Amino acid sequence: MRFWLIFSMCLCAAPAWAAHAYALWGAPRYPAGFTHFSYVNPDAPKGGELRLVSNLRTSTFDKYNPFTIKGSAPAYLSALMFDSLLAGSMDETATGYGLLAEDVEVAPDGLSATFRLRPEARFHNGKQVAAQDVKYSYDTLVGPFTSPAYKTTLIDVAGVDVLDERTVRYRFRQPNRELPLTVGGLPVFSRDWGMENGQAKPFDQVVMDIPIGSGPYKIGPVRFGKDITYVRDPGYWAKDLNVRRGTANFDRITVKIYKDATARLEALKAGEFDLMRFFSAGDWARRVNGKKFDTGELVKGEFAHKLPSGFQSYVLNTRRPLLQDVRVREALGLAIDYEWMNRQMFYGAYQRVNGLFGNTACETRGTPSPQELALMEPFRKDIPPAAFGPMTVPPRTDGNSSLRANLRRAQQLLKEAGWEVRDGALRNAQGQAMVLEYMDSNEGGVRTVTPWMRSLEKLGITLRFRSVDFALYQQRLQKFDFDITSMAFQGTHNPGQEFADLFGSKAADTEDSGNFAGVKSPAVDAMIKAMTAARTAAQLLPACHALERIIAHSHYLLPQWTAPTHRMAYNGWRLAKPATVPPYTSGEGWVIDTWWARQ
Numbered sequence: 355m356r357f358w359l360i361f362s363m364c365l366c367a368a369p370a371w372a373a374h375a376y377a378l379w380g381a382p383r384y385p386a387g388f389t390h391f392s393y394v395n396p397d398a399p400k401g402g403e404l405r406l407v408s409n410l411r412t413s414t415f416d417k418y419n420p421f422t423i424k425g426s427a428p429a430y431l432s433a434l435m436f437d438s439l440l441a442g443s444m445d446e447t448a449t450g451y452g453l454l455a456e457d458v459e460v461a462p463d464g465l466s467a468t469f470r471l472r473p474e475a476r477f478h479n480g481k482q483v484a485a486q487d488v489k490y491s492y493d494t495l496v497g498p499f500t501s502p503a504y505k506t507t508l509i510d511v512a513g514v515d516v517l518d519e520r521t522v523r524y525r526f527r528q529p530n531r532e533l534p535l536t537v538g539g540l541p542v543f544s545r546d547w548g549m550e551n552g553q554a555k556p557f558d559q560v561v562m563d564i565p566i567g568s569g570p571y572k573i574g575p576v577r578f579g580k581d582i583t584y585v586r587d588p589g590y591w592a593k594d595l596n597v598r599r600g601t602a603n604f605d606r607i608t609v610k611i612y613k614d615a616t617a618r619l620e621a622l623k624a625g626e627f628d629l630m631r632f633f634s635a636g637d638w639a640r641r642v643n644g645k646k647f648d649t650g651e652l653v654k655g656e657f658a659h660k661l662p663s664g665f666q667s668y669v670l671n672t673r674r675p676l677l678q679d680v681r682v683r684e685a686l687g688l689a690i691d692y693e694w695m696n697r698q699m700f701y702g703a704y705q706r707v708n709g710l711f712g713n714t715a716c717e718t719r720g721t722p723s724p725q726e727l728a729l730m731e732p733f734r735k736d737i738p739p740a741a742f743g744p745m746t747v748p749p750r751t752d753g754n755s756s757l758r759a760n761l762r763r764a765q766q767l768l769k770e771a772g773w774e775v776r777d778g779a780l781r782n783a784q785g786q787a788m789v790l791e792y793m794d795s796n797e798g799g800v801r802t803v804t805p806w807m808r809s810l811e812k813l814g815i816t817l818r819f820r821s822v823d824f825a826l827y828q829q830r831l832q833k834f835d836f837d838i839t840s841m842a843f844q845g846t847h848n849p850g851q852e853f854a855d856l857f858g859s860k861a862a863d864t865e866d867s868g869n870f871a872g873v874k875s876p877a878v879d880a881m882i883k884a885m886t887a888a889r890t891a892a893q894l895l896p897a898c899h900a901l902e903r904i905i906a907h908s909h910y911l912l913p914q915w916t917a918p919t920h921r922m923a924y925n926g927w928r929l930a931k932p933a934t935v936p937p938y939t940s941g942e943g944w945v946i947d948t949w950w951a952r953q
Contacts, residue, residue, distance in 0.1 A: 373458045376440065376467075376534050378448035378848055379891055384596075391443050393936040394600030394948050400586070402951020403606040404929070405627035406430075406942065407618050414579050414611050417561045421500045421541075423832075423866055425561065428582045429609050430946065432541060434571040435478075435584075439469050439488070440538030441597040444936030444944065447847040450538045451597050454483055454568065458538065464529030464889070467537065471520040476591040477544045477568045485522040489514045490545045492524075492537070499558035502864045506855040510886070511537060530886050532850040543567050568592075570602035583608040600932075603950035615798065622652070628925040631941050635703035638921050653926040656919040657944075660937035662845025663705070663712030667911035668792075669841045673834055673862075673872040676788060680738055681771040683909035685764035689809035690912060693752040699802065704915035706748050709902045712916070714847045715891070716898035718745045718906075725896035726903070729884055733877035741907035748913050757809065764813055780814030789816040793836040795827035832866040840914065841870060849898055853882045857905065871910035878904055920944075928952055 375382040390396040408429040420427035440450030440458070452458060455469035475483035492514050495504045510533060512525040524537045544567070548560035555563075564573055570593070574585035584607045592598045610627050612618040619637060622630045623644045632638045638654075646652040670677045670686065677683060696704055711717045721744050722730065730737055740746075751757045773780050779787040792803055800819045807817045817838070822830065830836055843856070852868075854861060859874040861867035881901035888894035905911065920941040931949045 373460075374456075375449055375451040376458050376460065376538065378531055378535060382449045382451065383443065383446045384451065388596055390596055390599040391445065391936075393445055393932055393934040395932045395950070396600040398600050398603045398930075398932075398948070398950040399953055400603055400950075401605050401953065402928070403608060404604040404629070404946065404949070404951070405608045405610065406629055406946075407610050407612060407621075407627055415582070418563065418565055418573065419557075419560050421495060421504075422558050422560070423499070423501055424558070430584070430607070430942075431565070431573075433569075433943070434607065434946075435565050435569040435573070436541035436543060436567040437475075437483075437569050437592065438539050438541055439471075440535065442539070443597075444939045444947075447938060448532075448535065450535050453592065453595070453597055454488075454542055455538070458534070460534050464526065464531070466523055466525050467534040468517070468521065468523040469538070471522070473520065474591055475568060477546075477566050478572055478587065479544065479546060479566055481544065481546070483542065483544075483568055484519055485516040486519075487545055488522045488542055489516055491542045492540060494543075494557055495540060497557060499556065502861070502867050503852070503855045506858065506861055506864075506867065507536065507851045509854070510851060528887065529889065530850070531889060532848060532886065535848075536850070541567070570598070571607065574606065579611060581608055581610045601947045603948070604946075605951075607946065615796075622923060623647075625651070625925070628928050629942070629945055630923050632921040632923065635700040635917075638703070639701040642923055647923075651925060651927045653924055655922050655924060657922065657935050657939070657941075658919050659935075659939060660713070661940070662714045662847060663707060663916040664843055664845035665707055665710050665712070665911060666842040666914045666916060667707065667840070668914065669839050669870045670910055670912065671834060671836055671838065671870065671872055672910060674837050676790060677837065679771045680909055681767040682773070682788075683912075685767040685771075685813070686810070686815075687909055687912040688749050688760040688764040688767075689757075689813060689815075690749070690806050691751045691757045691809060692748065692915070693750060694757075695802065695805055696915065699805075700915070704917055707913040707916050708746065708748050709906045709913075710843075710845070711849065711898055711902055712845065714845065716847075716849060716895060716902065718899040718902040720744060722899070722903065723896060726900045729881060729896060729900045730877065730904070733880060736875055736877040737904055738907040741903045745903060746906040761809065761812055768813065775814040778814070779816070787816065788814065789818070791818045791820050791837045793820050793822060793827065793830065793839045795822060795824040797821045799840070831870065834865070834870065834872065839870070849885055849894075849901075851882075851886050853885065853901070854879075857901075857910075858882060873905075873908075873910055875904070875908075 374386040410429045415426045415428040417425040417427050420432045437454050439455040441453040442450055454471055454475050456472045457470045460467050471483055477483060496508055510527045510530050512527045515523045517523055526533050547566040548555045548563050570587060570590045571584040572587055574583040576582045586602055586605050612621060625646060642654055670683050672678050692706055696702055709718055749760045772782050781787050803819055810817050855868040857869060857873040857878050859879050861869035862872050862874045881897055884897035888897060929949050930952050
């Protein structure tokens with residue numbers, strides 16, 4: 355799983371132990387001594403069962419360790435079983451409140467963060483959560499057996515010092531306001547996990563060992579290939595803590611496994627589970643119906659949010675020779691008839707993605723500011739000239755625009771890049787035809803790609819759809835063995851070091867990194883460095899904008915679409931929910947954390 359959007363925090367050599375929280379910018383929303391988050395029902399009853407389907411594309415699981423590279427862990431395991439030093443709230447961004455840590459302090463020079471653990475914090479085996487466990491967890495996550503994304507994201511962490519049994523200090527190589535939240539959001543697990551005959555097994559051999567975390571749930575009954583049940587720990591150490599009050603209300607959370615989307619939808623209609631999130635506009639508009647919806651037992655809910663739009667995109671692998679010319683990549687994007695697709699296939703449910711930071715303060719518009727130009731100018735030779743002008747706007751096919759005009763522009767770009775139609779195909783000077791493969795793990799994906807394939811045929815380009823099973827899909831992604839695929843990248847209000855995993859030159863040569871497009875650009879590396887080094891929002895925004903301009907104008911990612919709401923069908927007879935929908939909820943996470951069973 356990709357290592358994404360985790361919290362961060364930091365501390366001083368002579369800590370005052372006064373900070374109950376750490377905010378990246380400004381002050382925390384909730385003051386010291388707050389009793390609970392405002393979006394929860396603090397008196398929600400405990401009990402009952404929440405029945406879900408997996409939110410992962412994998413159909414089953416073959417390990418309990420969610421951190422190692424090989425294999426697939428059960429859905430939701432990490433969030434339910436592992437606590438972290440800090441916990442975020444769903445109604446603000448870039449703030450962490452003490453969970454395992456009762457206090458946090460960031461050094462004035464920004465080069466360290468110190469956390470003091472709560473004395474009552476306990477693992478599932480009853481042992482106290484100690485500073486040594488925090489260090490062990492960090493050392494393991496940046497070790498040889500986990501995703502390289504951890505190492506990339508934590509590259510500026512110099513090390514962890516155990517100051518005493520309950521105090522741990524993270525040291526940083528350079529000031530980075532986000533790092534305290536990042537390390538504060540890392541999962542913490544027991545040193546006893548994976549012990550065998552008194553010896554610790556190599557972490558990649560910790561496969562089916564039951565995780566020893568400190569979260570509100572433990573693993574309960576498991577039927578491999580069918581479902582897994584997490585059971586609430588009645589003695590959970592943090593059940594009365596302010597950041598946990600009104601959460602973890604279900605006694606049992608069962609995650610069911612179905613082989614395909616059709617089986618899941620029919621099982622929902624039959625009442626086999628209580629909640630399903632929908633990503634298909636067609637399913638939501640035409641197939642989420644039936645007797646249980648008519649009676650009100652099942653409810654269709656659309657919940658508005660203020661989350662970043664993310665950058666769901668067609669990813670072009672520039673390691674492939676055919677995709678290394680930016681003009682070719684731009685031409686491919688000009689052949690996408692999004693307006694027709696949204697009208698005819700998506701029921702008008704989506705908005706077009708553009709850039710990396712939509713729906714955030716980092717979203718880029720207009721021409722570069724003087725601050726952005728100052729960052730970009732030293733790398734002018736490495737940046738597409740268009741990036742120094744207006745921000746990209748995805749090509750349209752409605753109003754005064756048309757697919758025909760876009761294809762003519764694409765033809766011109768391809769000609770400039772040395773490609774012309776000969777013998778019925780687009781060929782380069784060596785006679786090589788432009789034949790590309792689109793890889794997907796879902797056969798149903800061909801429906802949304804077919805219109806693009808037809809448009810590309812008019813340019814003489816052959817795009818072949820290749821459906822592979824998910825295990826092979828994962829393997830090929832890890833090895834970057836594909837031409838084009840789709841990827842839903844999660845957005846963020848507070849971009850930082852994780853973008854080195856997505857677009858950094860070092861990550862381009864690291865298997866299983868997030869740099870699927872193969873971006874290797876000194877300019878991109880410099881913008882990411884400037885972004886992570888920002889000490890104020892005024893320093894962060896120009897770096898974000900410059901990075902977004904370079905990536906967008908390089909056409910590594912061809913923008914797809916995003917939805918402004920969470921579409922979820924749920925059992926209204928079995929489930930109850932708080933009155934307030936938090937603006938930064940992830941969808942199912944809001945349900946799992948704060949809903950409860952009707953008694």
